[in-house]
């Protein structure tokens with residue numbers, strides 16, 4: 001079989017040759033002692049680029065979000081967040097398990113939660129109620145198909161929480177994709193929030209790592225929480241060296257992934273039996289329904305895999321396709337042809 005075209009996630013991206021070189025040459029020290037110069041450099045660059053006072057390197061996006069939640073919250077508090085958000089949907093119940101918090105979900109539209117609904121979800125002071133301790137946002141929104149929140153939308157949602165003294169955390173795993181899609185400085189998207197997590201290891205192609213950013217005082221507290229979770233790393237500069245290249249060289253090229261996603265969406269929309277809105281996906285994540293084909297997304301995914309195209313089912317009827325730096329335009333075209341053939345074969349029965 002020909003090479004695999006892996007559209008399961010941008011997490012599958014491999015470090016570039018330059019990253020591997022920088023990793024081999026990285027100056028390192030023990031970061032738990034605060035002695036790793038490359039980690040310190042990455043944290044400085046990251047804080048500056050994301051527009052916050054300080055940043056903390058964490059091994060994964062999940063740890064970054066959970067460290068943020070634990071740092072913001074007291075046990076028994078409630079967190080308001082979108083019903084399909086990564087923190088609620090994919091983080092192993094961490095809010096309950098690690099923060100002792102309860103989730104209050106709101107169904108959003110493309111990741112945007114109506115400010116009135118956020119206001120209504122925030123608990124008034126009452127003997128019976130938990131205290132609302134945190135509002136979480138997600139940009140881009142993974143399960144909403146890489147949907148983008150504008151700075152204005154982010155500000156409107158954050159304002160509702162801030163007016164009531166509640167902090168706001170942004171799961172910005174792919175916030176650079178949002179900034180590129182909107183053509184804005186990423187700092188405009190993060191300015192309204194108190195803390196933000198973003199990933200180096202997705203579209204930016206670093207092998208490992210995310211950053212949590214916020215005020216210096218918040219990051220000082222978060223550092224201790226990270227230690228508690230086993231995230232105090234030693235010669236982590238080897239990872240940070242790749243992260244610096246990710247931030248300095250891999251952000252602008254995300255536009256290419258978005259163009260590939262648009263091409264893929266437009267072509268999938270022309271295939272009878274597949275349902276996808278070609279104009280609904282501004283970044284690198286597409287969601288396509290196979291309901292009309294009368295087979296499950298799981299089965300369709302297995303058929304694709306047999307022909308060398310990998311895409312994950314995300315519900316009984318929908319598959320997710322994610323474009324990234326390790327998939328070329330030619331591979332996207334090959335994937336479209338393969339998908340077309342498979343659908344034709346199914347439609348013949």
Ligand code: TLP
Pocket residue numbers: 008009010011059060061062063065086087090138140141142171173174199201210
């Ligand atoms: N998302 C992964 C899976 O967990 C679903 C993917 O393939 O998309 N926030 C958002 C919005 C994410 O999409 C992810 C990863 C994370 C946080 C967690 O990052 P990691 O995988 O580094 O823990």
